[in-house]
Amino acid sequence: MDLGSLVSGTINDTVRVSLPLFRVELVIAVSVVLVLLARMLPVLRWLDSGLVALGGACFATWYGWADLQTVQQTVPQAGGFREELFGGLLVFDSLTATIRLLLAAFLALYIVFTKVSGIPDREDGADFYVLVLGATLGMCLMASANHLLMVFMAVEMASVPSYALAGFLKGRKAASEAALKYAVYGAGAAGIMLYGISLLAGVLGTCHLPSMAAEMGRIVGEGKASGEIMVLSLGGLMLAVGLAFKLSAVPFHFWCPDVFEGAAAEIGAFLSVASKAAAVALAVRLVFGLGTVADGAAAGAVAAGLADVRHFMVYVVGLMAVATCTLGNLAAYGQTNMKRLLAYSTVAHAGYLMMGVAAAGALAGVDAAGAQRAVAALAFYLGTYLFMNLAAFAIVAVLRNRLRSEEIASYAGLVRTNPGIVVATTVVLVSLIGLPPLAGFVAKFLIFSSLVKAIASTAESPLMLVILIVGGINTVISLFYYLRVLKVMTFDSLPEDRVAEPAGAFSLAGGLVAALAVPVVLFGILWSGLYGFAQLAGSFAS
């Protein structure tokens, strides 16, 4: 093949195939440029950067929706819809489409939320929204990465704006400290991850996930070169460090409470929802990408080798999930600051999500339908978690604006003055505990059911049983600290120095909180529709 045809082939592939399926990311990238332009050009000064960002996010959501429709129409055909973009760096399939839609929709909701809650102000708006849009772009790439180099780039692209966001409240010592801590931790994790990637690439000779899986299956399956296997497992563990940092999994969670406490509640909402969704999607990508190969290619030694690879990954993720969930819930118990409590709650929920990832990994290659359901459970969890946690942080922000405090103790007797907010808080926190008839219960039910499925039909059955029991116990533990917030709000008496606010019939902030809390109830009762989309996300694991 001469150079000319190679170039024209690449251009053809990029323009005809890749770019049209990349349009959500392109829209976000264009919005970043527009937001910056709007500030630089005096002609466009009148444009509010938030509105520009919101327009971009809505546009991206619309494209994401259209892409999902395309996928939905093609899924029934064998193998589903799978297209490698940019020469195999990215992959477009049902998981990409669903997670991207989720992120874009979250972005739109999130920008509305920040406009209502008042952080950032108009002056800082451009900086803030550029960072948020940029991080989201990185997260979209995380969800569709098909190449370890892209994994690293995407993680960094999502992380670096987050560091700046954590320190966004300029002049606040806690925020600066949080940002520094986050950045140092992040840099360390990134370094380790890059080292792990180079180890893997060195042994396998490629960074393209499907090729890696085939090569890895061959090496492990033959089982001759024990040194290579050693290096591979080490590389895998180091890669897991980078991922665990993004997921705030134990023992790489230390940044999480400090960042959440130091940064504004708005930033906590962004990190806890979007960042988590992208990291879970990336974890699923890696577990499936490294643990399975396309149908038919795996036979004999390669299949046995891949089973070993999956076994290793499932144990790493599963044990980390157990530790993360338990520690998150126990540590949340002693918190007095609401944002810190939510930070540990986020850690605990990352644990539940990783349980689902472990179950999906265990089922992959053994029970395709079960693996699809496990991924669907994760997607459903993320979908409901979006509303639950965004609502939780919105409540914190709204109350901060009213009470000038984020301490749980300052919420005492709130039910007397703001009953609506307390009802919304009850819905959200009880949903986070996972009690019916709220969405959090359904999410947990789906995760647990994929664990039970994995107990029944996989080689990792004992581990899955342990995870299931730990998950059950954790649900009970988590009851304490979520209920404590409700207890303070309802049982405790109103502090005497608090002036009862004039109860406005309808406020914008109240409307926002209600709009976020209603889906939590709705998806707890009528969850068939949302689960349909989640199943679509799972259908990539054929």
Added chain:
Amino acid sequence: MSPADALSQPALWPLSAIVFLPAIVAAVVALPVIPRAREELIRWITLATTAVVFLLSLWMAWPTLFGAPGPAQFTIGEAGMQLVVSKPWIPAFNIEYLLGVDGISMPLVVLTTFLSLLACAASWPITKHVKAYHVLFLLLETGMLGVFVSLDFFLFYVFWEVMLLPMYFLIGIWGGPRREYAAIKFFLYTLLGSVLMLLAILMLYFTSDLRMLSPEQLESAHVVSPAVEAAARADAVAAIKTAAEPIHTFNLLALAELGQLPNSPFAAAQVWGVSLEVLAFLLLLIGFVIKVPVVPVHTWLPDAHVEAPTPISMILAGVLLKLGGYGIIRICYPVCPGGGLTLAWLVCGLGVVSMVYGAFAALAQTDFKRMVAYSSVSHMGYVMLGLGVWSAVAGNEFRWDAWGQGVNGAMFQMLAHGFSSAGMFFMVGVLYDRVHHRNLNEFGGIFNRMPVYAALAVAIFFAGLGLPGLCGFIGEVLVTLSAWNYSRTLAAISAFTVILTAGYILWAIQRVYLGAEYKGPHGEALTPITRRELAIATPLVFLAILFGVAPQLLFNYVSPSVNRQVETLAEWTRQVRPDFPASPAIETVDAGVTRALAGE
């Protein structure tokens, strides 16, 4: 929904209305449309709602009460599931909106609506946050009724959990001095039980396979609606039978059919070397006995009962404890009969231990309400024993009739205890409202000060004691008689417990109602019983006497369903354990009950 659905499922709207009307009214009351200050209006709206729900359930349960019976009404004497409502809910998991009642659940539904009505009337003295109280109260009612009528395990679990949060707030906000502790303890215990239940539900679900059932079983379990045309039924059956993958189900009736198959999938599946039917039975049992409650997981009950406001204590004792017993009889035994057979000693043992422990603990109390709370533990022990002897294997003879007797007795005991314990808590509440203390040693002479109240109270306490002629007697005697066939020791212990019961109740009556004069605090407040209180107490006393004299009124509902379930399980036992020397007594279950009743 199409008119054809209304024809084939006549109970859709009535049954749904019974369950959801309280929740809908609660949502309306919660809106700012009704101002918080209009407390009297909120009270009347709630009372009217509970009254409507009660009348609806009565209309359903007593077909000839308002003229000719209609298709949406209960047929007394029919054993099977009636008035079944089936709508798809979450097709991806075969979760259905599946409701229905039989002789076991129908009386409990009426008991719930009746006690909710009375408890709502008893809520008039609540003056703190009236609006929130009534909203939570109505939500609680929806949860309780939903549990009794759900036939889908997922739906059952949802309703089971829906009760928790309203109860937590009702105890925690309107309770006594240690309310926060009591509320969280209640929540924690129940949630622990429910999580175990959820694990069992998931394990059963993923082991179940509808393809194993015959077309007749699929129809009787309402997997395939018997109401549609034959051709459509055949298609639906064929679709299930020819499926390539196992079809899982949450349908409780189908799970029961699967559990009773000779080649039950639950018996075959193993988890850590234990067969699933034993493990699931145990997990479910723990979930349910926490609610019953039995020793040693009863400790939430005295705290919750004592701290809860009077109407909530009535609901707790009258209905919530029954949910545990109902769960055992409806789910544990039919779905996991093997577990029930293996663990019969556990259920019976727990029953007898709670019976004796509760009675001794009640004797030791100085707090009136705490004494009544422990009496509930003791009385619910009879329910456990009665359910346990169900799978009785008596030394060398297997008596089917003893099973039926025990379960009928347990069911009757549950209903009777619903009336008597709610009555007892109300009676304590009447006194507490006046003198603001519950110390048994500071009472005395109430008979002189409040004669009408004292007479009613003594009648209710005698019903709790189990005096012949009152409702508490029938259940206890049937359970004790049936236990004789299982273990003479346990039967003897349970018979002797009656003496302890008589001890603490008579002693309490003596200390509170008898005596020359009241010397405790706030003596001036001992005013005669009000008309509202009279309107609550009289029906309870009347029913306690009525069901004591004419237990057949309840057995007409309960026995056919209970007997059929027992017979089915007896047949099942003969198949799986042919080595048991069985007396050919299957057809004499009815006769056994009648004999026991005649011999009283």
